[in-house]
Amino acid sequence: MIIDVHGHWGPWFFSTHVADAAANLRVMDRCGIDVQLVSAVEAVVYDPLTGNPALVPVLRAAGPRLRGLLVVDPRDLSLAARQLDELLPTGLFVGAKIHTHYAGSPGGSAAMADALALLASRDLPVLVHTWGDELVGLADVVARVDGVRVVAAHLGGPAWQLTPSAAERTDRLWFEPCWSTPAAGRIRWVLDRVGPQRLMFGSDSTLIHPAVTLGAVRAAGLSAAEEELVMWRNATEVFRL
Template identity: 50%
Template structure:
């Protein structure tokens, strides 16, 4: 079984062949991915309200997909309403917070308040991380004892910092998707972070799942590591029946 914790649905402004959720399913079939947790591209890059609404409609037609409620820290009142609207829905199992498109870093007060709102809703949060600010998640996790965070992209180029952060909190998870990867970074993480905190994500459909799969397989996982990374940890974190 494979559970992909970092997917997207809908068109992007990049020159990639994405759009309908049929593309998600086609790629899942190609690479043997059973379940995928996705956020609406529109909600991430443009309008969280209309994007989340579109995502809810798409999820109703695709049982293999589960959703992230996207919240924008620039609009905390509206974000609270979005959480109230979608958090009780069984098809939405987490929260997505980006840092680049809202132009608010992890260290901003608004982003930290948004993380606190997700903690209050009882949902895990996938956060876009791409620099050393990923270390700041440790302080946020200490502030909100119910918070569980996935460091999306494992910090990107700051992956060593992300690993350090994950060793400081057992509620900080790492997933490896990245358009450009450094050799042995996933093995580096596995050798330092408890395997229960390691997840599998692809960034599909923005990035072909083959990249993330190659990163994981290149790490020469043991059978137990593979089980935890590829599905068991995600099933436990999001309450997905295995």
């Protein structure tokens, strides 16, 4: 079983041909991924107003292998609240997604704290893009927001060695390791310091092919117990799948 907690649907502004959800499912089949949590690219990089609703018919057509992440822009929480009210009752969305850079809202910002408080009030977990030392800032915010469940995407990218420091600040922060240029030994190093209960698989598909992160995870030499936690069980519990 593999659950991918970091996927996307829709066309990118790069020179890639991945707009159709059939591309998600085709790559999932090739990589042995059973379920992928996806956000709409349009909502991430342009506007949640149009992007989030556009994902609804896609999820209905794709069936249970694709589950939705509703994109929240911390700069417009009134829109986020309306869309949560409108779209969560569909049963198609299992979490939220916040991209700190596109939304201009760093992990440690007051805007992020307000967004996480809104999501905690809906008991909705959230995948948050992290890059650099904002990983630690996000952890501090998570520690202050009661009840919120957050997955830090990319392990902070080049700041991945800050993961243990972030993990120490709160037990409601999990980590996801996808990165297009990962350092050798990174996942094993993190696992040995934060434990397999805090890590879950994500690919950043369709922006990055899942084989990149799958290869990095396989190279970490996970035990059977570690693999079960990282590849699906942690995701099942955090996102209540």
